[in-house]
Amino acid sequence: MLYRVFDAAELPALVSAFMDGYEVVAPVKRGAHYSFEAISSPDEMDLAYDTTLASPKRYFLPPTETLMRYNAATNEVADFQEEVVPRVIFGAHACDINAINRLDLVFSDGRYPDPYYKARRAATLIVGVSCSPDSDCFCNLWDADEARFGYDLFLHRLGDKFLVSISSVEAANILESAVDLRDATNEDRIEFRHATRARQAAFNPDIPEIQDVAMLMDAFHSDPFWEELGSKCLACNACAAVCPTCFCFDIQDVLDPDGQTGERQRIWDACTSPQFAVVAGGHNFRPTGRERVRHRMYHKLNGFLATYDRMLCVGCGRCVKACKADINPIRVLEFFEKKGAEGAC
Numbered sequence: 001m002l003y004r005v006f007d008a009a010e011l012p013a014l015v016s017a018f019m020d021g022y023e024v025v026a027p028v029k030r031g032a033h034y035s036f037e038a039i040s041s042p043d044e045m046d047l048a049y050d051t052t053l054a055s056p057k058r059y060f061l062p063p064t065e066t067l068m069r070y071n072a073a074t075n076e077v078a079d080f081q082e083e084v085v086p087r088v089i090f091g092a093h094a095c096d097i098n099a100i101n102r103l104d105l106v107f108s109d110g111r112y113p114d115p116y117y118k119a120r121r122a123a124t125l126i127v128g129v130s131c132s133p134d135s136d137c138f139c140n141l142w143d144a145d146e147a148r149f150g151y152d153l154f155l156h157r158l159g160d161k162f163l164v165s166i167s168s169v170e171a172a173n174i175l176e177s178a179v180d181l182r183d184a185t186n187e188d189r190i191e192f193r194h195a196t197r198a199r200q201a202a203f204n205p206d207i208p209e210i211q212d213v214a215m216l217m218d219a220f221h222s223d224p225f226w227e228e229l230g231s232k233c234l235a236c237n238a239c240a241a242v243c244p245t246c247f248c249f250d251i252q253d254v255l256d257p258d259g260q261t262g263e264r265q266r267i268w269d270a271c272t273s274p275q276f277a278v279v280a281g282g283h284n285f286r287p288t289g290r291e292r293v294r295h296r297m298y299h300k301l302n303g304f305l306a307t308y309d310r311m312l313c314v315g316c317g318r319c320v321k322a323c324k325a326d327i328n329p330i331r332v333l334e335f336f337e338k339k340g341a342e343g344a345c
């Protein structure tokens with residue numbers, strides 16, 4: 001890995017250099033919260049954020065997108081060519097970069113690569129920035145508190161300077177043209193190590209670390225805990241909307257008023273929705289909150305792991321904040337901690 005150092009005062013110059021050729025999406029403060037938005041000036045960006053309400057997921061997988069247009073009268077289909085904007089996601093935390101890496105596994109690297117996702121991903125540079133966890137963060141439990149790949153630059157804040165990890169030529173050229181770079185010294189590396197240790201020590205110690213949670217979920221699949229947890233679900237789908245790794249979608253054909261032409265749309269869906277598992281004939285494979293919430297937690301902490309060798313949850317803590325019914329992976333970890341204390345596992 002190539003490491004360089006530049007003064008933090010030069011950060012606006014770096015953002016401006018990216019803005020010359022790309023749409024720059026960065027964290028912006030909105031009232032008491034932060035959100036990723038396209039900015040028109042470096043002054044709008046605030047990198048001292050804890051977390052954003054939603055992740056940058058929508059820049060790769062929009063909430064609604066047109067896949068094709070069709071004409072039922074002529075039986076013609078036209079692929080929809082949405083303009084792909086060269087874009088930089090500036091200031092993503094490690095958990096969100098790890099979440100994008102998981103989306104890549106599904107939409108880019110899988111058996112059926114998704115051309116819409118792949119086009120946006122290929123046109124996007126990612127500049128990561130180091131963070132300090134808040135009380136709901138548990139990315140450290142899933143090894144998602146550091147991004148080892150999936151970014152172009154990663155800026156580690158060390159006081160009044162940044163230690164920058166460089167992993168793409170495209171971003172390196174812009175960096176070099178925008179700021180005064182120097183080689184990292186051994187002192188810089190030691191400072192980086194201290195900053196990393198401080199971050200690791202700042203995670204909430206009350207969140208239990210249950211490394212074998214996937215196996216335990218299989219053992220406790222029928223436990224009344226799932227009824228207790230799932231019966232509280234309001235089916236609002238806020239958890240899926242804010243989650244950086246939820247990728248389920250529905251396909252809908254939207255007819256024009258002429259009844260002949262129309263478009264096929266892909267729309268975010270969520271397994272917590274009561275309609276999600278309804279099939280032809282009206283049967284619902286997951287009719288209650290118990291089944292739906294259990295399924296969601298299994299996909300995050302068990303099923304994806306079996307296929308891709310990593311959790312689908314990156315521990316960003318967004319669903320912890322978003323769910324009004326207090327349903328989230330931490331409750332699952334606490335359940336197994338309690339079972340362990342009782343000697344049940």
Ligand code: SF4
Binds near residue numbers: 312313328
């Ligand atoms: S399940 Fe919750 S904590 Fe895990 S990645 Fe999704 S929003 Fe973040």
Ligand code: SF4
Binds near residue numbers: 238272293323326
């Ligand atoms: S788990 Fe929480 S956020 Fe998700 S749908 Fe149910 S009530 Fe809404």
